[in-house]
Amino acid sequence: EREIAFGLENLAFPRDLIAKRLEESLDTLGISDLRHRQLHELSGGEKQKVAIASVLALHPEVLILDEPTSELDPKSAEEVLSLAQRLNDELGITVILIEHRLDRVIQHVDRLVVLDRGRVVADGATRDVLSKSYQEISEAGVGMPPIIKLAHKLGEKGITPNKTPLTVKEGRIMLEEVLQKASPNWLEPAQRDNGKPVAEVEKLWHVYPDGPAALKNVSLKLGEGEFIAIMGRNASGKTTLVKHFNGLLRPTKGMVMVDGLDTRKATVAELARKVGLVFQNPNDHLFADTVEEEICFALKNLGVENGMVRTRVNQVLEQFKLNEYRRQYPRSLSGGEKQRVALASVLAIQPKILILDEPTRGLEYRLKHELMSFLHEYTSQGNTVILVTHDVETVAEYADRVILLSEGEVVIDGNKRSALSRALLFSPQINRLIQPFHKYGIPGDILTVDELLQTLR
Ligand SMILES: Nc1ncnc2c1ncn2[C@@H]1O[C@H](COP(=O)(O)OP(=O)(O)OP(=O)(O)O)[C@@H](O)[C@H]1O
Numbered sequence: 215e216r217e218i219a220f221g222l223e224n225l226a227f228p229r230d231l232i233a234k235r236l237e238e239s240l241d242t243l244g245i246s247d248l249r250h251r252q253l254h255e256l257s258g259g260e261k262q263k264v265a266i267a268s269v270l271a272l273h274p275e276v277l278i279l280d281e282p283t284s285e286l287d288p289k290s291a292e293e294v295l296s297l298a299q300r301l302n303d304e305l306g307i308t309v310i311l312i313e314h315r316l317d318r319v320i321q322h323v324d325r326l327v328v329l330d331r332g333r334v335v336a337d338g339a340t341r342d343v344l345s346k347s348y349q350e351i352s353e354a355g356v357g358m359p360p361i362i363k364l365a366h367k368l369g370e371k372g373i374t375p376n377k378t379p380l381t382v383k384e385g386r387i388m389l390e391e392v393l394q395k396a397s398p399n400w401l402e403p404a405q406r407d408n409g410k411p412v413a414e415v416e417k418l419w420h421v422y423p424d425g426p427a428a429l430k431n432v433s434l435k436l437g438e439g440e441f442i443a444i445m446g447r448n449a450s451g452k453t454t455l456v457k458h459f460n461g462l463l464r465p466t467k468g469m470v471m472v473d474g475l476d477t478r479k480a481t482v483a484e485l486a487r488k489v490g491l492v493f494q495n496p497n498d499h500l501f502a503d504t505v506e507e508e509i510c511f512a513l514k515n516l517g518v519e520n521g522m523v524r525t526r527v528n529q530v531l532e533q534f535k536l537n538e539y540r541r542q543y544p545r546s547l548s549g550g551e552k553q554r555v556a557l558a559s560v561l562a563i564q565p566k567i568l569i570l571d572e573p574t575r576g577l578e579y580r581l582k583h584e585l586m587s588f589l590h591e592y593t594s595q596g597n598t599v600i601l602v603t604h605d606v607e608t609v610a611e612y613a614d615r616v617i618l619l620s621e622g623e624v625v626i627d628g629n630k631r632s633a634l635s636r637a638l639l640f641s642p643q644i645n646r647l648i649q650p651f652h653k654y655g656i657p658g659d660i661l662t663v664d665e666l667l668q669t670l671r
Pocket residue numbers: 254255256257258259260285287422423425428446447448449450451452453454455494
């Protein structure tokens with residue numbers, strides 16, 4: 215409440231107007247239940263909603279949102295974007311949205327401007343830009359929404375849609391035309407087996423001091439070599455859960471075992487050799503004066519000898535394209551660069567269990583793709599990767615298993631194919647698109663563009 219009122223008070227608005235705007239913004243973002251909470255205790259998504267509410271309360275003429283939905287679950291993201299659209303439609307406010315994930319925004323925006331290294335490479339009405347500048351946009355590192363990618367790939371096969379589809383509904387019209395001529399055929403891909411267990415969560419409860427229970431009776435087994443996505447609405451307990459693997463949080467009740475260590479007894483140093491956690495907010499990581507020192511720090515702490523420290527540091531600097539920043543002050547880098555430094559510093563340790571809390575926020579598509587391919591490779595060496603994310607498309611493409619949390623409980627735990635199919639909010643775009651095409655022999659659990667194209671071969 216104080217955070218949202220602050221800007222208004224600064225501008226010396228009358229009290230009753232402040233009260234009115236406060237209510238209005240709390241309601242719009244659906245966060246009135248948070249009004250008396252401490253900011254530092256909020257989940258990542260809750261903080262983001264408060265930030266948006268505090269700007270909205272000012273009723274600006276131009277509203278600039280810099281990746282407003284990157285930490286929001288699909289439903290909250292949709293709400294924030296619809297709200298931005300309403301402000302634009304009804305109040306005539308100009309909205310400028312900065313976004314990496316086109317799939318979330320294209321149905322809301324009138325105009326698309328693509329920047330690449332400081333230059334405008336495409337600018338125009340959304341549909342025009344997406345159909346005419348596909349190449350430029352891809353080269354600028356922007357990820358295409360699955361439906362646009364599908365339209366483009368069909369175009370390469372000589373099937374050019376009448377108009378580039380922007381929504382799932384328009385995508386269906388396109389697919390209907392295609393399927394009338396094709397005869398689909400689908401081979402179920404082999405599923406990876408769960409490896410030897412490497413961590414186990416047993417009847418875990420976590421209750422924050424004078425808060426409600428953030429985790430309620432969670433039980434899980436994690437295997438070696440698994441690529442696991444943890445999903446769930448904002449404040450569902452994802453961050454709280456993963457902080458138990460490296461001892462940042464200890465169970466209120468129940469138990470977490472990590473590679474033979476009971477986290478109730480193990481020290482943070484012991485756990486740090488086995489578990490690397492990249493925080494949701496990269497600022498929580500960075501404290502050293504240079505990027506290089508930042509990465510050295512944990513290695514030295516673990517007693518790795520100097521020669522080895524140097525080799526590892528050079529390796530990860532190279533891997534995350536950070537060489538040119540090695541002597542820079544980490545906190546003054548861009549969001550995506552900070553994210554990479556944080557990742558590099560954790561990966562240098564080569565932890566057996568690697569946990570990334572929302573790592574794709576702020577990462578452009580190309581880097582995201584490289585990161586995911588790297589993580590996939592990392593799991594094939596027998597390491598376990600846990601990805602906490604709201605990014606359904608990324609999960610559909612790269613993860614093996616999905617764990618869905620809701621209000622502190624595990625509600626789904628299984629293969630991604632069953633977990634992500636036929637759900638309105640947690641399904642990838644292509645899965646929603648293909649649902650009515652059962653009659654043509656398209657299976658209902660297809661998740662990605664490439665899978666769909668395979669069936670059409
Ligand atoms: N330090 C804390 N003190 C008190 N309550 C907390 C604290 N940290 C988190 N919470 C509360 O615990 C619940 C779960 O929070 P958590 O951060 O685990 O959610 P999350 O699933 O990671 O959400 P998001 O997607 O928004 O990051 C929320 O209601 C949150 O407000």
